[in-house]
Amino acid sequence: MNFHIVSIFPHYFESPLSSGLMGKAVDSGLVNLDHVDVRHFAGGIHKSVDDRPFGGGPGMLLKLDPMVKALDSIEKPGRIMMMSPRGKPLTQARSRELSQEEDVTLICGRYEGIDERLLDLYDIELVSVGDFVLNGGEAGAVCLIESVARLLPGFMGHDDSGEEESFSAGLLEYPHYTRPDDWDGLKVPEVLRGGNHGAIDQWRRECSLETTLNDRPDMLPGASLTVEDIDYLRTLSRTRLGRNLYIALCHYPVHNKFGEKVAVSVTNLDLHDMSRVARSYGLGGFYATTPIEDQKALAEQLLNHWKEGAGSIANPDRAEAFSKVKVFDDIDSVVLDIQEQTGQCPRLAATSARLDRRKQAEPALTYEEVQGWLAKSPVLLIFGTGHGLAEEVLSKAAGILRPVRYLDDYNHLSVRSAVAIIVDRLIADEY
Numbered sequence: 568m569n570f571h572i573v574s575i576f577p578h579y580f581e582s583p584l585s586s587g588l589m590g591k592a593v594d595s596g597l598v599n600l601d602h603v604d605v606r607h608f609a610g611g612i613h614k615s616v617d618d619r620p621f622g623g624g625p626g627m628l629l630k631l632d633p634m635v636k637a638l639d640s641i642e643k644p645g646r647i648m649m650m651s652p653r654g655k656p657l658t659q660a661r662s663r664e665l666s667q668e669e670d671v672t673l674i675c676g677r678y679e680g681i682d683e684r685l686l687d688l689y690d691i692e693l694v695s696v697g698d699f700v701l702n703g704g705e706a707g708a709v710c711l712i713e714s715v716a717r718l719l720p721g722f723m724g725h726d727d728s729g730e731e732e733s734f735s736a737g738l739l740e741y742p743h744y745t746r747p748d749d750w751d752g753l754k755v756p757e758v759l760r761g762g763n764h765g766a767i768d769q770w771r772r773e774c775s776l777e778t779t780l781n782d783r784p785d786m787l788p789g790a791s792l793t794v795e796d797i798d799y800l801r802t803l804s805r806t807r808l809g810r811n812l813y814i815a816l817c818h819y820p821v822h823n824k825f826g827e828k829v830a831v832s833v834t835n836l837d838l839h840d841m842s843r844v845a846r847s848y849g850l851g852g853f854y855a856t857t858p859i860e861d862q863k864a865l866a867e868q869l870l871n872h873w874k875e876g877a878g879s880i881a882n883p884d885r886a887e888a889f890s891k892v893k894v895f896d897d898i899d900s901v902v903l904d905i906q907e908q909t910g911q912c913p914r915l916a917a918t919s920a921r922l923d924r925r926k927q928a929e930p931a932l933t934y935e936e937v938q939g940w941l942a943k944s945p946v947l948l949i950f951g952t953g954h955g956l957a958e959e960v961l962s963k964a965a966g967i968l969r970p971v972r973y974l975d976d977y978n979h980l981s982v983r984s985a986v987a988i989i990v991d992r993l994i995a996d997e998y
């Protein structure tokens with residue numbers, strides 16, 4: 568496989584790409600490294616490759632002309648990739664895909680980057696090696712070359728070595744041990760020394776599942792899991808952000824479609840669906856607020872029917888969900904209740920279907936921000952009925968969460984749907 572490396576520092580690659588298995592692959596001709604030094608293509612007496620950016624700003628840019636000449640000098644460039652923090656992430660799947668190619672060209676940026684017009688001239692894929700900024704693309708190119716080359720047949724002693732590694736099956740890898748089996752009392756797990764291959768495979772799978780759940784739970788949605796895997800995952804302890812999350816459905820004060828302040832009546836449907844979300848996601852609690860006596864009585868009657876009356880006999884799971892619901896006059900009393908239960912004052916986030924367009928308005932809260940709160944303290948998420956929460960409720964909150972589908976022109980969801988979507992996004996897991 569040929570890597571054409573376009574850089575202003577070709578010597579950068581000397582040590583990393585000549586060591587260990589990589590060095591052997593280069594010596595054996597399995598991998599061919601073709602260094603294209605951009606400086607050779609620079610004009611003028613100073614052979615300068617950089618210049619100042621139009622529009623001002625810090626730093627310098629790699630000039631277009633030497634880059635174009637450098638790229639044009641490559642006879643068979645194959646896929647052209649440019650290392651860039653703006654790129655799509657380098658993943659094991661992408662490396663595997665690239666290992667099928669005969670030629671790959673890697674452009675390494677330096678300074679503040681490269682004149683953007685290079686992207687208009689060639690079909691270039693941007694690749695990032697992580698959400699951080701390096702001085703240049705060379706270190707990233709080394710990562711890419713190594714991760715691709717080691718998947719080439721003949722690179723490793725056993726060609727299946729790449730199959731069982733982290734990310735290959737959508738999970739992190741299990742731990743490894745070598746001799747001695749007892750190092751100053753630190754023993755290698757018994758199962759690995761017993762010779763029972765079925766038991767070893769099961770132990771390794773379980774370790775992979777556990778490490779992934781603990782360290783990279785974001786990988787689980789993409790992992791192919793058997794029923795046995797899922798049963799095993801269920802036995803493991805998990806961090807449950809949901810325990811800190813409380814939801815409130817406010818029936819007063821809210822707006823009607825004319826922008827007037829009104830009270831909206833309690834509905835059976837809202838209580839059912841929101842309590843089931845609260846129970847399914849293991850939330851701290853669900854509050855329905857209304858100061859109107861007959862509405863409170865109606866809500867209590869509904870709750871009692873399902874918690875203790877005929878409903879509880881027909882549907883015991885509904886009784887379980889309704890055990891999470893409390894009816895209070897207003898948000899202030901909900902805050903006091905949470906404070907009494909947890910010993911902490913909850914942080915309040917309001918929800919709205921509309922962006923706050925007032926001039927002085929703070930930017931909408933992101934899900935990440937509220938997740939940060941949830942890791943530290945209880946959070947009360949307030950949902951409105953009617954046409955949304957009135958100003959006096961909104962002003963109690965530290966902010967308004969970004970509306971669901973805020974980039975689209977239609978986002979008129981029922982409050983029940985919005986609750987389900989928002990809670991799912993905030994808890995942000997499927998585990």
Ligand SMILES: C[S@@+](CC[C@H](N)C(=O)[O-])C[C@H]1O[C@@H](n2cnc3c(N)ncnc32)[C@H](O)[C@@H]1O
Nearest residue numbers: 650651652676679680695696700701703704707
């Ligand atoms: C100092 S960086 C330029 C950063 C650029 N101004 C930005 O903010 O996106 C110089 C070069 O390093 C490389 N580079 C930096 N961080 C990278 C990353 N995370 N992944 C891939 N390449 C990176 C790119 O080739 C980039 O052009």
